[in-house]
Amino acid sequence: MKTNFERGQLNAQDDLNDNFKEIDGFMKKSFKEAFGSGTALGTTTGSSVLIPMGPSLGYAEAGMKDRSPYVLNANGTFTMTRDATLIVNIAIQITGTDSSTTGSDYAYVDFKHDSTQTRIFSVGDTTNLRLDQSGTGFTVVALKNGQTCSVVVSTRDKKTITNVRFIAGYIEEFI
Incomplete structure (x- = not known):
């Protein structure tokens, strides 16, 4: 990085631009990607059923795709x-059933990485979930290279x- 003294002049814009480029290289870059609506699953029962994330809607700024800490499968x-x-922030829509004999009285939405699950949110009712239930939530999780993750x-x-x-959401790197 050059100083005014090294430039020999006060108005050396090219050198200043080079200095800013060098400083930019030292700074840690964040990452943030937004996702749209996913495919509806239909009737669901059991534990740890995958909720597919929707398609990528883009990044918070140009050049972020190259800094992504993951690949989408x-x-x-x-x-x-x-x-x-x-930071994983999501919104999920869950539709219950009117049947108290077959309908579940709760649904848990978790972020899963390998065999670990972290609760994002839950919905429940005293007898069974009825009509649409929507929930939002987030989790902050430290992940390692090679781990497969899902909602x-x-x-x-x-x-x-x-x-x-999956209604919408985003993933942001915490730096």
């Missing part, structure tokens, strides 16, 4: 390409919900 999961701490839903054993869908 065709099935709606993603795999880490380097160690990173991520999953769980219901009471042998009980159902009639629909679940």
